[in-house]
Amino acid sequence: xxxxxxxxxxxxxxxxxxxxxxxxxxxxxxxxxxxxxxxxxxxxxxxxxxxxxxxxxxxxxxxxxxxxxxxxxxxxxxxxxxxxxxxxxxxxxxxxxxxxxxxxxxxxxxxxxxxxxxxxxxxxxxxxxxxxxxxxxxxxxxxxxxxxxxxxxxxxxxxxxxxxxxxxxxxxxxxxxxxxxxxxxxxxxxxxxxxxxxxxxxxxxxxxxxxxxxxxxxxxxxxxxxxxxxxxxxxxxxxxxxxxxxxxxxxxxxxxxxxxxxxxxxxxxxxxxxxxxxxxxxxxxxxxxxxxxxxxxxxxxxxxxxxxxxxxxxxxxxxxxxxxxxxxxxxxxxxxxxxxxxxxxxxxxxxxxx
Amino acid sequence: xxxxxxxxxxxxxxxxxxxxxxxxxxxxxxxxxxxxxxxxxxxxxxxxxxxxxxxxxxxxxxxxxxxxxxxxxxxxxxxxxxxxxxxxxxxxxxxxxxxxxxxxxxxxxxxxxxxxxxxxxxxxxxxxxxxxxxxxxxxxxxxxxxxxxxxxxxxxxxxxxxxxxxxxxxxxxxxxxxxxxxxxxxxxxxxxxxxxxxxxxxxxxxxxxxxxxxxxxxxxxxxxxxxxxxxxxxxxxxxxxxxxxxxxxxxxxxxxxxxxxxxxxxxxxxxxxxxxxxxxxxxxxxxxxxxxxxxxxxxxxxxxxxxxxxxxxxxxxxxxxxxxxxxxxxxxxxxxxxxxxxxxxxxxxxxxxxxxxxxxxxxxxx
Numbered sequence: 141x142x143x144x145x146x147x148x149x150x151x152x153x154x155x156x157x158x159x160x161x162x163x164x165x166x167x168x169x170x171x172x173x174x175x176x177x178x179x180x181x182x183x184x185x186x187x188x189x190x191x192x193x194x195x196x197x198x199x200x201x202x203x204x205x206x207x208x209x210x211x212x213x214x215x216x217x218x219x220x221x222x223x224x225x226x227x228x229x230x231x232x233x234x235x236x237x238x239x240x241x242x243x244x245x246x247x248x249x250x251x252x253x254x255x256x257x258x259x260x261x262x263x264x265x266x267x268x269x270x271x272x273x274x275x276x277x278x279x280x281x282x283x284x285x286x287x288x289x290x291x292x293x294x295x296x297x298x299x300x301x302x303x304x305x306x307x308x309x310x311x312x313x314x315x316x317x318x319x320x321x322x323x324x325x326x327x328x329x330x331x332x333x334x335x336x337x338x339x340x341x342x343x344x345x346x347x348x349x350x351x352x353x354x355x356x357x358x359x360x361x362x363x364x365x366x367x368x369x370x371x372x373x374x375x376x377x378x379x380x381x382x383x384x385x386x387x388x389x390x391x392x393x394x395x396x397x398x399x400x401x402x403x404x405x406x407x408x409x410x411x412x413x414x415x416x417x418x419x420x421x422x423x424x425x426x427x428x429x430x431x432x433x434x435x436x437x438x439x440x441x442x443x444x445x446x447x448x449x450x451x452x453x454x455x456x457x458x459x460x461x462x463x464x465x466x467x468x469x470x471x472x473x474x475x476x477x478x479x480x481x482x483x484x485x486x487x488x489x490x491x492x493x494x
Numbered sequence: 495x496x497x498x499x500x501x502x503x504x505x506x507x508x509x510x511x512x513x514x515x516x517x518x519x520x521x522x523x524x525x526x527x528x529x530x531x532x533x534x535x536x537x538x539x540x541x542x543x544x545x546x547x548x549x550x551x552x553x554x555x556x557x558x559x560x561x562x563x564x565x566x567x568x569x570x571x572x573x574x575x576x577x578x579x580x581x582x583x584x585x586x587x588x589x590x591x592x593x594x595x596x597x598x599x600x601x602x603x604x605x606x607x608x609x610x611x612x613x614x615x616x617x618x619x620x621x622x623x624x625x626x627x628x629x630x631x632x633x634x635x636x637x638x639x640x641x642x643x644x645x646x647x648x649x650x651x652x653x654x655x656x657x658x659x660x661x662x663x664x665x666x667x668x669x670x671x672x673x674x675x676x677x678x679x680x681x682x683x684x685x686x687x688x689x690x691x692x693x694x695x696x697x698x699x700x701x702x703x704x705x706x707x708x709x710x711x712x713x714x715x716x717x718x719x720x721x722x723x724x725x726x727x728x729x730x731x732x733x734x735x736x737x738x739x740x741x742x743x744x745x746x747x748x749x750x751x752x753x754x755x756x757x758x759x760x761x762x763x764x765x766x767x768x769x770x771x772x773x774x775x776x777x778x779x780x781x782x783x784x785x786x787x788x789x790x791x792x793x794x795x796x797x798x799x800x801x802x803x804x805x806x807x808x809x810x811x812x813x814x815x816x817x818x819x820x821x822x823x824x825x826x827x828x829x830x831x832x833x834x835x836x837x838x839x840x841x842x843x844x845x846x847x848x849x850x851x852x853x854x855x856x857x858x859x860x
Contacts, residue, residue: 474538475502475504475539476507480536480542485658485854486831
């Protein structure tokens with residue numbers, strides 16, 4: 141790159157002026173030599189595999205399972221790096237977790253980058269390193285991809301879209317419609333950490349300790365559940381809208397009521413503290429490595445035992461039960477034992493005034 | 495989480511609740527003045543646990559709710575100017591004025607930003623020296639010192655691009671206005687603990703003497719709320735309209751002198767419009783004339799606007815304790831947190847929102 145830099149300092153040449161040793165310029169998205177250079181030097185060096193190396197228009201995949209799971213998600217988080225994670229880790233685990241909660245073993249990923257002109261190469265490299273690390277953990281191979289560079293201001297630094305294909309481990313969880321009264325609701329770990337971490341990073345809140353995102357792969361604990369014959373009736377990773385949104389969706393789909401016990405819900409002290417200060421509820425905060433599952437009462441103990449063997453889910457806990465439809469879709473038992481309606485989140489949580 | 499858990503211990507709460515119930519011989523009508531108290535009572539199920547023996551009425555102590563639609567219109571109008579960055583607290587952005595909310599204005603391209611402290615808006619003005627940063631200030635005496643400090647900081651920094659669109663209100667005049675309503679039923683009041691932290695509570699002696707109702711300075715955690723209610727019921731049962739401080743870990747009789755001085759340095763008391771009351775005598779704080787350079791109304795030449803009707807929305811009756819939120823014909827039908835008609839449905843501190851979240855009767859799906 142130093143050669144190019146030296147040439148770039150010289151006057152006149154319109155193509156070379158689009159090359160910058162420090163930052164990505166529009167020229168890298170134009171499909172010519174510089175695009176190939178970006179892919180060759182930064183993508184293939186990290187993600188090389190037989191499929192990707194072909195640089196074909198599509199990856200050709202062979203699967204031994206009858207059913208495949210297919211999911212896609214776009215990642216636009218600000219800031220790109222935050223305690224506990226970054227946009228790259230999020231883009232891998234977000235999609236592989238969606239596959240895993242659907243009953244599939246994540247196998248293949250696509251990776252699409254929309255880069256804002258001017259993004260430092262060092263930032264892109266850090267994100268790509270993180271994607272490489274995360275995809276190894278999730279055991280998913282990046283088999284196809286795309287890069288675009290858009291003019292300054294047309295995107296916020298870096299947007300990533302990943303799509304994923306997974307092989308379904310039969311039987312897959314049948315889903316929320318299959319919930320039955322007296323099913324037990326389990327959460328896989330402390331809730332609200334990702335939402336709190338992003339809020340603090342975005343607003344530069346100086347809490348001590350700062351909350352760290354729970355961003356993690358959930359494939360291993362879930363695959364071990366499915367493999368042990370402990371397939372739950374339903375599993376969802378509690379991303380935007382948090383645990384409250386999942387429970388509302390399940391109550392709607394099943395026509396039943398979810399009742400949870402506030403004192404049983406694991407929440408990190410620093411997350412609770414932030415919620416108390418800002419008048420927010422951790423049940424409404426996003427998670428990126430925490431799921432809710434509903435299972436039959438007789439499977440609860442084995443399910444908890446197995447989840448607690450995995451790092452990402454070692455604080456799994458029973459938080460409530462599915463009940464016949466009551467006066468509200470989701471109820472939370474607080475303090476003196478009263479059941480109080482739990483609101484469905486709407487829009488971003490906005491902090492209270494005082 | 496010591497300072498939270500200590501005040502939410504279920505065993506202690508149940509004992510306190512049983513003691514309170516034993517004291518009650520009549521269905522007393524007690525108003526919790528502050529929106530934070532309303533939320534505490536409903537969120538922790540205390541109101542539901544007492545509804546058969548006490549009539550709890552929720553007062554006008556939500557600053558977002560009592561801000562007139564016209565003030566929001568002013569903010570939306572100012573935010574349309576290309577040179578203006580409008581800043582405010584998160585809650586305020588959802589409240590609808592007659593031209594929609596600040597959130598809607600942001601979607602139409604206005605530069606509107608949430609800040610967590612007025613001091614952040616001052617910092618923004620330092621950074622964005624080409625822009626005019628306006629802080630849309632609402633809140634009671636508990637919030638006013640922080641906005642006053644922001645103005646004084648801006649003056650010290652010599653900023654010419656920071657101003658305040660101030661709509662601060664005062665809580666005691668609103669309590670007086672409630673007591674003076676012809677159909678008033680309130681027999682006891684829980685005064686707002688956070689406001690008293692700033693203002694102190696000695697001045698409530700005159701209020702108690704005039705209206706002959708007990709006033710109990712009360713906090714916000716479940717144990718605080720039960721302690722306040724218990725004291726209020728004791729005073730009612732013994733026929734002693736007295737002033738009592740049940741939030742002594744935060745509130746002193748004389749209040750926070752430093753914070754009071756900040757308010758006096760920047761604001762003067764004025765009669766202002768309130769949602770639900772038309773106007774309240776001495777119910778607000780306006781910026782002192784000598785600080786007019788930092789007053790957005792002066793800087794941008796905004797005319798004082800007249801109050802318009804709230805239509806079918808009965809938020810005024812809700813905030814004055816004349817009806818409960820569920821008695822409003824719009825509640826839960828055309829007025830929901832997603833599509834709020836009145837401010838008490840918008841603010842997370844508003845009593846309509848509290849009822850919708852925690853105490854809404856919902857049709858049973860069969």
